[in-house]
Amino acid sequence: MIENVVGVLGVPLGVATNFTINGDDVLVPMATEEPSVVAAASNAARIARAAGGFHTSSSRPIMQAQIQVVDVEDPEGARLRLLDARAELLRMADEQDPQLVELGGGARELSVRVVEARPGRYVVLHLMVDVRDAMGANAVNSMAEAVATRVEEIARGRALLRILTNKADTRLARANAVFDAATLGGADVVRDIVHAGALAEADPYRAATHNKGILNGITAVVLATGNDTRAVESGAHSHAVGSDGRYTALSHFETDADGNLTGTLELPMPVGLVGGATKVHPAARSAVRLLGVATAQQLSEVITAVGLAQNVAALRALATEGIQRGHMSLHARNVAVSAGASATELPQVVSRLVADRVVRADHAERVLAELRAGRP
Ligand SMILES: CC(C)(COP(=O)([O-])OP(=O)([O-])OC[C@H]1O[C@@H](n2cnc3c(N)ncnc32)[C@H](O)[C@@H]1OP(=O)([O-])[O-])[C@@H](O)C(=O)NCCC(=O)NCCSC(=O)C[C@@](C)(O)CC(=O)[O-]
Numbered sequence: 550m551i552e553n554v555v556g557v558l559g560v561p562l563g564v565a566t567n568f569t570i571n572g573d574d575v576l577v578p579m580a581t582e583e584p585s586v587v588a589a590a591s592n593a594a595r596i597a598r599a600a601g602g603f604h605t606s607s608s609r610p611i612m613q614a615q616i617q618v619v620d621v622e623d624p625e626g627a628r629l630r631l632l633d634a635r636a637e638l639l640r641m642a643d644e645q646d647p648q649l650v651e652l653g654g655g656a657r658e659l660s661v662r663v664v665e666a667r668p669g670r671y672v673v674l675h676l677m678v679d680v681r682d683a684m685g686a687n688a689v690n691s692m693a694e695a696v697a698t699r700v701e702e703i704a705r706g707r708a709l710l711r712i713l714t715n716k717a718d719t720r721l722a723r724a725n726a727v728f729d730a731a732t733l734g735g736a737d738v739v740r741d742i743v744h745a746g747a748l749a750e751a752d753p754y755r756a757a758t759h760n761k762g763i764l765n766g767i768t769a770v771v772l773a774t775g776n777d778t779r780a781v782e783s784g785a786h787s788h789a790v791g792s793d794g795r796y797t798a799l800s801h802f803e804t805d806a807d808g809n810l811t812g813t814l815e816l817p818m819p820v821g822l823v824g825g826a827t828k829v830h831p832a833a834r835s836a837v838r839l840l841g842v843a844t845a846q847q848l849s850e851v852i853t854a855v856g857l858a859q860n861v862a863a864l865r866a867l868a869t870e871g872i873q874r875g876h877m878s879l880h881a882r883n884v885a886v887s888a889g890a891s892a893t894e895l896p897q898v899v900s901r902l903v904a905d906r907v908v909r910a911d912h913a914e915r916v917l918a919e920l921r922a923g924r925p
């Protein structure tokens with residue numbers, strides 16, 4: 550799959566439980582090195598399940614490529630000339646990928662922007678392509694390269710970059726769910742989760758951590774299914790910048806008429822079932838089989854539901870007992886192994902760390918020494 554290979558780095562693959570999505574029960578494969586992520590997703594999915602689970606939707610799988618044109622004398626004039634050539638340019642793009650057109654995809658639309666930059670004004674053409682069940686980077690990049698010469702003729706400039714944008718804001722997935730107030734811990738917990746979400750909306754320092762919590766779930770499913778984690782993460786972070794230029798929360802929390810918590814999440818989700826590593830990696834193929842999804846859109850929606858669940862589990866912990874008890878008790882295994890515990894010593898050392906509520910390397914070493922000295 551890559552170059553100069555010397556080995557394979559194994560990442561644990563877990564299965565999150567309790568997910569009901571659009572009325573169907575789903576087992577979710579998650580690949581991550583971080584303890585408590587799978588448990589947390591399963592935990593919030595359990596709470597959502599009581600009120601019907603997650604509801605999801607998504608836009609069509611439209612990816613965009615950008616063609617940058619430099620040295621244009623009249624950028625505004627070039628913009629209109631390119632828009633006039635819409636039909637010709639879309640036809641040329643489709644001729645590049647007849648198989649995709651046969652599958653029901655292909656070039657759908659174009660837009661042209663004039664971007665003010667330090668050296669001057671660039672004409673930037675966006676080519677929008679329905680990529681069906683692919684992530685679509687290669688498909689749109691090939692189309693962008695195929696039409697670039699004609700674009701520079703029309704714009705009367707020089708085509709430079711011809712590449713997709715990872716700000717995939719024409720390919721959005723959405724999830725929402727109701728979380729029962731009593732199961733969450735009561736009205737105070739709902740109120741405080743809403744406060745937690747509001748701080749993330751208002752403060753970029755908190756938003757970064759809040760969104761990292763969402764991506765704990767999202768990246769794990771993206772990786773498990775052989776998709777491009779960097780593409781999804783850059784899409785998420787670029788989407789988190791509002792029209793005012795401020796970085797904010799990707800999810801939103803409110804209280805419904807019955808006092809329950811409602812959560813919503815919407816973000817770009819450029820994932821595929823074909824292409825990239827998805828069909829090449831045997832574990833990724835098994836992960837997709839386990840999910841039982843038939844289209845890239847369905848996959849994008851499941852991933853978004855997991856992101857919302859992950860977010861709610863973390864906020865609930867933060868708004869109540871704090872993150873450390875649940876997270877550190879599951880992290881205790883790593884601490885015990887780092888301190889040198891063998892497979893047979895591990896269960897006893899972990900139990901002591903959790904019981905003592907001190908999940909630290911020095912304490913693990915002390916517990917291990919006591920165990921080896923025959924002291925309980
Ligand atoms: C850790 C829990 C789930 C414990 O939760 P708990 O309430 O102590 O455990 P429980 O035994 O009552 O279990 C509740 C459910 O959790 C699941 N569960 C519970 N334990 C396991 C396990 N061992 N293996 C598999 N699943 C487990 C399981 O689904 C179980 O229900 P069941 O299905 O059994 O009826 C809870 O404390 C929690 O959700 N904590 C949040 C942890 C978290 O968010 N971790 C992510 C890492 S921290 C981070 O990077 C993000 C952050 C926090 O910075 C983001 C932010 O700031 O917003």
Ligand SMILES: NC(=O)C1=CN([C@@H]2O[C@H](COP(=O)(O)OP(=O)(O)OC[C@H]3O[C@@H](n4cnc5c(N)ncnc54)[C@H](OP(=O)(O)O)[C@@H]3O)[C@@H](O)[C@H]2O)C=CC1
Nearest residue numbers: 648649680681682683684685686687688777780823824825
């Ligand atoms: N900035 C970024 O994010 C970039 C990412 N990448 C990488 O690109 C890869 C993803 O590109 P992608 O274009 O998805 O992958 P591929 O080009 O590997 O696969 C997509 C191809 O699969 C074929 N195909 C078969 N069945 C279908 C179907 N049902 N729907 C759609 N296509 C189908 C089509 O080829 P055909 O028409 O020939 O049949 C399509 O072009 C990832 O590895 C990613 O890491 C690459 C460059 C930049």
